[in-house]
Amino acid sequence: MAAEQVFTVAGKEFTDHLTSRKFLVILALLLMFALLGMHQGIDQYNKNLESYNQQLQEAGDSAGPGMMPERPSILSVFGYLVSSLIPFGGMLAIATGFDLISKEKESRSLKTLLSHPVYRDEVINGKALGGVAALGVALVTAFALTLAVLLVCSIVPTAGEVVAIxxxxxxxxxxxxxFFALALALSVVTKESGHAVIYGLALFFAIAFLLPTFGTVLGDVVAGDPPQRPEMPVTVDGRPVDEAVWMAYEEECRQHTGEMEEYRGRRQVVTDTVNLFSPIVSYHAVVWPVADPSGMPPEDAAGQIWRGVAALVVFSSVFFAVAYGKFMRMDIR
Structure with a gap:
């Protein structure tokens, strides 16, 4: 595999994407909803900042270090951008990859392409690289637009917030x-681009809406019925009638607490395992601890972020491997 050939194919695909009507339309929708989200996020940030300043004035000099209110972060604005990226970013990724190979098969240009001094791995890698570059440009555009609006509104991120962004x-x-890797695999497996985009969108909505619900239901089924809370003994005027019975009841409550923790753990393991197949859940797992660091302890947040990143990498790698392996063995006539 020659790097020069890969970059040649990638350059052509990159140019085709940036001049594609479907890519530009979905990108325009993404940016439009990103701007709407930014407006809502900046408005909420200004309200939080006003409340913060009011609390500072009320606290005055008498408040201790632990009693000072927490300054609002501009990362909440990017939370609104993430909400726009989840639906429109996923559709943009599918639109970028669903016809990379299938359109070549439909137009019968794939055989002509491979008759040139270019190998199959150079073709599939170049097309993937060109699609990734186009998605990168779309993402940089959305984030740059968000930062530009913030700076125009005189909202300057701190160094820590820049890292979080x-x-x-x-x-x-x-x-x-x-989702680009998923669409690329469908483009290789299916014979027509129409089928690839339908399957891609169907899988996107199944992953977005059905898979988390399925994980919750499956977790309830596997974990079984929750342990029943022990019945409280009879009391008179708030005092137990029999002290020994009350002590036994307290011991049963402690056992019930341990059983409930074990039950929740079994259910959570099943739910988390199913959610590994959902890039949306993994994306949430990475973004929200960063956007709202006060929501959980730093150790738990770091573990959740790394698990989410690993799940996203594995998901992409599996579908790219499927696309690569199928394309290398494809019978082209």
Missing amino acids: GVIGFASLLYLLA
Whole structure:
């Protein structure tokens, strides 16, 4: 495989994507909803900032270090951008990859392409690289637009917030790559582009809406019925009638607490396992601890972020491997 040939194919695909009507239309919708989300996020940020300043004035100099209110973060604005990226970013990724190979098969140009001094792995890798580059441009455009609006509104991120924005951007790219790899695999497997886009959108909505519900239901089925809380003994005026019975009841309550933790753990393991197949859930797992770091302890947040990143990487790798393996063995006539 020659790198020069890969970049040649990637350059052509990149140019085709940026001049494609379907790509530009979905990108325009993404940016439009991103702007709407930014307006809502900035409005909410200004309200939170006003409340923060009011609390500072009320606290005055008498408030101790632990009693000071927490300053609102502009990362909440990017939470609204993420809400736009989930539906429109996923559809943009599918639109970028669903016809990369199928359109060549339909037009019978794939055989002509491979008759040139270019190998199959150079073709599939070049097309994938060109699609990834186009998605990267779309993502950079959305984030740059958000930062530009913030700066125009005199909202300047701190150094820590810049790092957090970079993490959100990296997770967003992994999220787009997940559905791009899915669409690329469908483009190789199916014979027609129409079938590839239908299957891609159907899988997108199944992953977005049905899979989390299925994980919850399956977790309830596997975990079984929750343990029953022990019945409270009879009391008179708030005091137990029999002290020994009351002590036994307290011991049963402690056992019930342990059983409930075990039950929730079994159910959560099943739910988390099913959610590994959902890039949307994994994307949430990475973004929200970064956008709202006060929501959980730092150790739990770091573990959740790494699990989400690993799930997104594995999802993309599996479908790209499917596309690569199928394309290398494809019978082209």
